[in-house]
Amino acid sequence: EIVMTQSPATLSVSPGERATLSCRASQSVKYNLAWYQQKLGQAPRLLIHGVFSRATGVPARFTGSGSETEFTLTISSLQPEDSAVYYCQHYNSWPVTFGQGTKLEIK
Amino acid sequence: EVQLLESGGDLVQPGGSLRLSCTGTGFTFVKYVMTWVRHSPGKGLEWVAAISGSGDNKNYADSVKGRFTISRDNSRKTLYLQMNSLRVDDTAVYFCAKSRALVPDGPTELDYWGQGALVTVSS
Numbered sequence: 001e002i003v004m005t006q007s008p009a010t011l012s013v014s015p016g017e018r019a020t021l022s023c024r025a026s027q028s029v030k031y032n033l034a035w036y037q038q039k040l041g042q043a044p045r046l047l048i049h050g051v052f053s054r055a056t057g058v059p060a061r062f063t064g065s066g067s068e069t070e071f072t073l074t075i076s077s078l079q080p081e082d083s084a085v086y087y088c089q090h091y092n093s094w095p096v097t098f099g100q101g102t103k104l105e106i107k
Numbered sequence: 108e109v110q111l112l113e114s115g116g117d118l119v120q121p122g123g124s125l126r127l128s129c130t131g132t133g134f135t136f137v138k139y140v141m142t143w144v145r146h147s148p149g150k151g152l153e154w155v156a157a158i159s160g161s162g163d164n165k166n167y168a169d170s171v172k173g174r175f176t177i178s179r180d181n182s183r184k185t186l187y188l189q190m191n192s193l194r195v196d197d198t199a200v201y202f203c204a205k206s207r208a209l210v211p212d213g214p215t216e217l218d219y220w221g222q223g224a225l226v227t228v229s230s
Contacts, residue, residue, distance in 0.1 A: 001169070032214075034216035034217075036152070036217075038146075038152070043202055043220035043221065043222060043223060044144075044146075044152065044202070044217075044220055045220075046207065046216060046217060046218045049207060049216040049218075050216075055207075055218060056218075085151070087151065087152050089152075089154075089216065089217075091213075091214040091215050091216055092214070093214065094157075094166040094214055095154060095166060095167075095168050095169070096142075096154045096157070096214045097154060098144075098151060098152040098153065098154060099151075100151050101151045101152070
C-alpha cells in the first residue's frame, strides 16, 4: 500500500496571501495524483487531477505541481471561502489511498 | 446534472450488519467505476471499496476486506455496500463517488460525490 503524507497538518494564512500544501508518496505514483477540498459538513470536491489539471469550475488560483513522489497544491490570492481541509489522493494502483489532510485556516 | 444519492445509514450495534445504497443519475452509470469512501473526524478520508462498471472486478481496503461487500445493479443505476461484522471504528459518514475517467476497472480520481450516509456503530 502506498502511504500518502501531507504537511503541514494545519496552515494559517491571511486573505490575499498564498498557501502551499505538500503531499509525499511512499513510492512513485507517476502523475496519478488528485487534490480534494472538503468543507465542514460537506462532501469532498475534486480540485486537481493528473497532478496539474483543474477540475471543471475550479478557479485558476488553484495550481498543482510535482511528479513521482513529491506534490504541491498552491492556492494564490486566498479567499475566506478557501477555509477547508485539503486531501491528496493517489490512484496509481489498488488500493487507492488519501493523505491525512491539511487544515487551511484563513486568518 | 450528475447526482448521487445515498441511503441506508443508521445506528447499529457492534457485530451487526447494514446495507448502504447509492443511486446515480445524470450519467451512463454502467460505464463508470464506482467507489465508497468514508470520513470520520479522527481519520480523515479513507477509501473503502471500488467496483468496475460491469461489476466483475472489486477492490477493498484491508480494513474492511472479508467484512464488507461492494456490488451494483446497473439496471437500477444503484451501488451497494453490504457491511457485516461492524465495529465501533467503522463509525463514519460513507460517501459514494463516481470516477472521472472512463477506464474499465482501474483506479481513478473521483469527480462527483453523494451527500453521505451516517453509520454509527455503538452499543
